[in-house]
């Protein structure tokens with residue numbers, strides 16, 4: 001399944017750390033791209049550096065108009081999965097979502113306008129208690145991919161971790 005993430009909300013520039021974490025979770029949990037508006041452009045460099053060292057070709061796209069983007073993704077046959085505490089509990093919709101070919105996961109940074117609820121194919125709650133876009137995204141992606149994202153090889157990595165019970169084992173692929 002192709003998975004992209006759209007983070008919406010204003011003045012994300014002031015919210016750099018959360019924005020970076022949303023991007024890192026998207027990358028590490030199996031999405032191929034994050035799309036954001038009004039973010040600090042440095043985030044692109046941060047993610048490029050992560051890709052350079054740890055591999056893969058996860059993309060960051062910075063846009064001017066998320067409403068247009070949402071409509072255009074819908075026209076490209078992406079199913080819109082909006083994460084909101086007001087939605088249907090993940091347990092009751094996950095089987096349907098898993099059958100989709102392409103999804104655009106929408107997360108908010110502040111109050112999300114009504115039209116997002118209307119355009120969404122799924123308004124999904126990771127429980128009906130408020131928490132955060134970072135945790136909501138991680139749980140959704142893990143439920144969708146059922147842990148398979150952690151087996152994925154990130155191509156052209158300079159470093160690769162060899163999992164161990166204790167300590168840290170890292171393969172440096174730049175050394176022959």
Ligand SMILES: C[S@@+](CC[C@H](N)C(=O)[O-])C[C@H]1O[C@@H](n2cnc3c(N)ncnc32)[C@H](O)[C@@H]1O
Nearest residue numbers: 083084085107108112125126129131132133136
């Ligand atoms: C800090 S919350 C802001 C919530 C905001 N008060 C609202 O009414 O949308 C930021 C984002 O985290 C996500 N989120 C928080 N709790 C959630 C939950 N229980 N289920 C799904 N998504 C959640 C949503 O995407 C939300 O837009």
